[in-house]
Amino acid sequence: MLELDQLIQEAHVRAAASESLAALDEVRVHYLGKKGVLTEQLKALGSLPAMERPAAGQHVNRAKQAITELLDAHRHELEQRALAKQLASDAVDVTLPGRGQDPGGLHPVTRILERVQALFTSLGFRVEEGPEIEDEFHNFDALNFKPAHPARAEMDTFYLKDRPLLLRTHTSPVQIRALLKHGAPLRVIAPGRTFRHDYDVTHTPMFHQVEGLLVDAGVSMAHLRGTLTDFLQRFFEKDDLKLRFRPSYFPFVEPGAEVDISCIFCNGTGCRVCKQTGWLEVLGCGLVHPSVLETCRVDTRRYSGWAFGVGIERLGMLRYGINDIRMNYENDLRFLRQFR
Amino acid sequence: MKLSEQWLREFVNPRATAGELAERLTLAGIEISSVTDALPAIDKVVVGEVLKVARHPQAGKLSICDVRISAGKQLQIVCGAPNVRTGMKVAVVLHGGRLPDGTEVHVSQLRGVESQGMLCSARELGIADDHSGLVELPVDSAVGKPLVQVLGGADKVLEVEITPNRGDCLSVLGIARELGTLFDLDLNLPQCAPVKPTIKDTLPVNLAAPEACPVFAGRIIRGLRTDAVTPLWMRERLRRAGLRCVHPVVDVTQYVMLELGQPMHAYDLKQLSGGIVVRMARAGESLQLLDGNTHTLEPDMLVIADSKRPLGVGGIMGGTASSVQVDTRDIYLEAAFFPPQTISSRERKLGVQTDAAYRFARGVDPTGQTRALERATRLLLDFANGEPGPVNRVAGRKNAAAKLVLRQLKLRQLLGIRVPEREVGRILSRLGFRTRKRAHTWEVRAPSYRFDIEREEDLVEEVGRVFGYDRIPAIAYPSTQRMLPLPEQQLPLARLRDILTGRGYQEVITYSFVDGPLQQRLTGGPGIALANPITTDMTEMRCSLWPGLIQTLRYNLNRQQKRMRIFECGMSFIPQHDEITQENILSGLITGSQYPAQWGLPQRVADLADLRGDVEALLVASGAAERLEASAAPHPALHPGQSAKLYLNGVDLGWMGALHPILLREMTLDQPVLLFELRLEPLLHGRLPKLAPISPFPSLSRDLAVVVDERVPAATILGLVREAVAPQPIEVYIFDIYHGPGIDSGRKSVALSLILQDSSRTLTDEAADATVKHVVRQLQDKLGATIRD
Numbered sequence A: 001m002l003e004l005d006q007l008i009q010e011a012h013v014r015a016a017a018s019e020s021l022a023a024l025d026e027v028r029v030h031y032l033g034k035k036g037v038l039t040e041q042l043k044a045l046g047s048l049p050a051m052e053r054p055a056a057g058q059h060v061n062r063a064k065q066a067i068t069e070l071l072d073a074h075r076h077e078l079e080q081r082a083l084a085k086q087l088a089s090d091a092v093d094v095t096l097p098g099r100g101q102d103p104g105g106l107h108p109v110t111r112i113l114e115r116v117q118a119l120f121t122s123l124g125f126r127v128e129e130g131p132e133i134e135d136e137f138h139n140f141d142a143l144n145f146k147p148a149h150p151a152r153a154e155m156d157t158f159y160l161k162d163r164p165l166l167l168r169t170h171t172s173p174v175q176i177r178a179l180l181k182h183g184a185p186l187r188v189i190a191p192g193r194t195f196r197h198d199y200d201v202t203h204t205p206m207f208h209q210v211e212g213l214l215v216d217a218g219v220s221m222a223h224l225r226g227t228l229t230d231f232l233q234r235f236f237e238k239d240d241l242k243l244r245f246r247p248s249y250f251p252f253v254e255p256g257a258e259v260d261i262s263c264i265f266c267n268g269t270g271c272r273v274c275k276q277t278g279w280l281e282v283l284g285c286g287l288v289h290p291s292v293l294e295t296c297r298v299d300t301r302r303y304s305g306w307a308f309g310v311g312i313e314r315l316g317m318l319r320y321g322i323n324d325i326r327m328n329y330e331n332d333l334r335f336l337r338q339f340r
Numbered sequence B: 001m002k003l004s005e006q007w008l009r010e011f012v013n014p015r016a017t018a019g020e021l022a023e024r025l026t027l028a029g030i031e032i033s034s035v036t037d038a039l040p041a042i043d044k045v046v047v048g049e050v051l052k053v054a055r056h057p058q059a060g061k062l063s064i065c066d067v068r069i070s071a072g073k074q075l076q077i078v079c080g081a082p083n084v085r086t087g088m089k090v091a092v093v094l095h096g097g098r099l100p101d102g103t104e105v106h107v108s109q110l111r112g113v114e115s116q117g118m119l120c121s122a123r124e125l126g127i128a129d130d131h132s133g134l135v136e137l138p139v140d141s142a143v144g145k146p147l148v149q150v151l152g153g154a155d156k157v158l159e160v161e162i163t164p165n166r167g168d169c170l171s172v173l174g175i176a177r178e179l180g181t182l183f184d185l186d187l188n189l190p191q192c193a194p195v196k197p198t199i200k201d202t203l204p205v206n207l208a209a210p211e212a213c214p215v216f217a218g219r220i221i222r223g224l225r226t227d228a229v230t231p232l233w234m235r236e237r238l239r240r241a242g243l244r245c246v247h248p249v250v251d252v253t254q255y256v257m258l259e260l261g262q263p264m265h266a267y268d269l270k271q272l273s274g275g276i277v278v279r280m281a282r283a284g285e286s287l288q289l290l291d292g293n294t295h296t297l298e299p300d301m302l303v304i305a306d307s308k309r310p311l312g313v314g315g316i317m318g319g320t321a322s323s324v325q326v327d328t329r330d331i332y333l334e335a336a337f338f339p340p341q342t343i344s345s346r347e348r349k350l351g352v353q354t355d356a357a358y359r360f361a362r363g364v365d366p367t368g369q370t371r372a373l374e375r376a377t378r379l380l381l382d383f384a385n386g387e388p389g390p391v392n393r394v395a396g397r398k399n400a401a402a403k404l405v406l407r408q409l410k411l412r413q414l415l416g417i418r419v420p421e422r423e424v425g426r427i428l429s430r431l432g433f434r435t436r437k438r439a440h441t442w443e444v445r446a447p448s449y450r451f452d453i454e455r456e457e458d459l460v461e462e463v464g465r466v467f468g469y470d471r472i473p474a475i476a477y478p479s480t481q482r483m484l485p486l487p488e489q490q491l492p493l494a495r496l497r498d499i500l501t502g503r504g505y506q507e508v509i510t511y512s513f514v515d516g517p518l519q520q521r522l523t524g525g526p527g528i529a530l531a532n533p534i535t536t537d538m539t540e541m542r543c544s545l546w547p548g549l550i551q552t553l554r555y556n557l558n559r560q561q562k563r564m565r566i567f568e569c570g571m572s573f574i575p576q577h578d579e580i581t582q583e584n585i586l587s588g589l590i591t592g593s594q595y596p597a598q599w600g601l602p603q604r605v606a607d608l609a610d611l612r613g614d615v616e617a618l619l620v621a622s623g624a625a626e627r628l629e630a631s632a633a634p635h636p637a638l639h640p641g642q643s644a645k646l647y648l649n650g651v652d653l654g655w656m657g658a659l660h661p662i663l664l665r666e667m668t669l670d671q672p673v674l675l676f677e678l679r680l681e682p683l684l685h686g687r688l689p690k691l692a693p694i695s696p697f698p699s700l701s702r703d704l705a706v707v708v709d710e711r712v713p714a715a716t717i718l719g720l721v722r723e724a725v726a727p728q729p730i731e732v733y734i735f736d737i738y739h740g741p742g743i744d745s746g747r748k749s750v751a752l753s754l755i756l757q758d759s760s761r762t763l764t765d766e767a768a769d770a771t772v773k774h775v776v777r778q779l780q781d782k783l784g785a786t787i788r789d
């Protein structure tokens, strides 16, 4: 008996000393293998007197079970230890930066253009484009710019060499093209590049506008004010944004107006940006001049319309703080990446 | 235009501050862009009388003056001005006073003599540029009176921005009329009563071009004092309006122009021979104008001439030869009307800009000539004496103002509000319209000075702007009942932009005009030239976006940005005989390493295949990536061995390649630059996906390496493989290209991976092997390929 207890004790010590599964298996073979100590003991039972055999067998089997259990327990522990070790060695520095391509981004002018388009398409305006090299008819004549009128000279137009063509000075010619193509009723916006012979902090020879046009029955200044209020409040995400209509002159609208918004930086109390006036000029607009509608063969007894034109760089200046609009076209990556 | 508030208030004087006037005018369409003080801060400056002038014992150029500054008070002041003399009235800065430039004046010692104040020049006082001597105040100025009062008192200057349709507002009278309407006040007009002629002299006037000059009025004035000086108050008003004083007669004509809006001209009578002829210029005539240049006149220019020669260009500028001089005693004063249409193009041709032309181009009252002559005569005689002759006014046919009808209904319909009828009548008549009320309408005739009133809508604006745009409510126009069409087979451009930005590209926007020589280097042909480019490196419309992208590259390389992935989408302009094709294109440029510097990824310079991957990605959205064909072709901008013309479904799509090494060298670029340029239109053809059945049968993959002639394009190999397997589906890709040991020079090994499938049953290994065998045979037969084990 003592012998078996000693054996279990000894197996315990040997198992505990096993550092690997292989070593542990050697211990198992030593005790429980075909020629193992306990196996030999069981074989030796036959030499015992029959009376003693059952009790002795029981003892040996109990010892075998005890050793099997302690070996299993230790195997489990070794496996746990191995797993823990593997997990530990698998650990990575999760703070390392990710790998791969670095995404680019859109130009700020595109961001603004898309924002304006999204707002107007949600109101059912379709997007129209027109050519950037235009003729006098679409850029001036059809828009009620009289020949030799100072308003025409004030446009600082680029002309082509040897061709009777020019670079459009505004997106308004698209009004003409869209009306001639689709007729009334119509609601379109026309985003695009425009060109004027001018270069300083607030002017680049190329810039972007979005033109808006709505022609339908009974359209009034009140409707113009309604849509522009909606647009500018949504654009600047300020539901308390106020609009101020100042009478102004654009040959293709009558009545015409310039629109100021309450300063978004000081809420109208006066600051450096609004030059203490509380107002910021944002766009020009008006009711489409009847002679423009007539040129486009729209029945002016039935229809009237409004139009507006807004400078995208101006919106970018107010929204993103791009105060020197020349930066838009230097394309410095350190500038552009801020608008990703 | 700058205007004195004081002057304006002589015409109409509302109970409101200058700031309030500015705001009301601005909100009525007369924009006041600034309101500033008319006088600089001049405190403790008074009128003094020089009683005695003595030479400074230590300094020859300095004088010691005794100056009386009040009844019983005298100061001793040291002064260096050459024009100081006894009896002169001067501006004296007292002890403790301060000049506009900040200089403080104290009692001080000047070379050993005490000076108890300072005598000033006009420039020191900030009221004119003159610094040649002391400002000489009128002899009747009261000694001790503050200078500010002598100069007409404190005042504001309004800077007015007049839109080109409102020529009638380019005067004190015009702005006053607006204010009178806004505040419902009558105007006090200045004294313009006829001045009784004291001599009979007149010049005959022949209106030989009545279309270009329908009204011409003039008068002779003889015997003006040559020592007359423009009164200080008039000089001050001119200064506040931003004009310089030139000559008493000219100053008066300028004053009247500012006040009434009628430009005038004065001739030296002795330079005129015979009468005045208003005619078109004759071919070959030339004339020295007051700008100092001799201009060759063209037959479409109107001249004011005498019987011998042209004197000036009508409505634009007078000539030097007949202009008034310091010693001019007898003058001929002219006030004429030139219609707006004829002015601006002539002004441009002559390359001059004058206040007169500015006004005539925007419209001057055709009935205001006599009034202006009388006003000018009165002002001139008041300080320069002279004997006026009678006014001689010659006029062509007068156009009566057209009758317009304003309907109450239209007014309400366009403004979206109802303006009370009484208010409509009041506004129109205050503005000078003659109105007659009918039931629900008004019959309206515009005043002679309004050139912008042609139809009913113009009247609507007049009523609306005075009534106040801010009284118009905001009303949403009812939205349409139908949604916009949304063609699914038309891709939005935003989708392509997103693909590129996702692949690391930054969008740029470059100018549509580019450097001509650079563009010609890059495209091989001239683009469309501008007649008036803004700079010498923006001379041509771009026919490719590459010049702009390359400029952007250089700009950023100069700022230490060595790795770049940029794209732009925009219009190109391609000359085709008489036509111009304006087409949207999408172009990109990459340079530097393919990936940003990072750990665990070796740096690798981007190459053409990287670029092509981006081009293919753009086509995925339209489902056309497999139909992209690239064939080697030369392009002036590209490396001859790395240049491909691209086709989509057999149609021209664009180009891709590496920038030519010679161009790299010319532009001192030391790293490869890869470019693509694609027509946008084909890229936007989307597709409507139709689900194809997904095979339930497993696929088998086989790898194979074939050795072929180096020049065999990969596209040919892939095409042959697909063709050999058709109609069974196959995915095939190249996983390696190898040159080197084991491969003959001039040949290359192409390793292919084939993923085979049978759409109707499970593909067996035997069937797969048979297919590969067939593929190999095709490659052997058609390309002379050998198989590499």
Ligand SMILES: [Zn+2]
Residues within 6 Å of the ligand: A263, A264, A265, A266, A267, A268, A269, A270, A271, A272, A273, A274, A275, A276, A278, A279
């Ligand atoms: Zn502000």
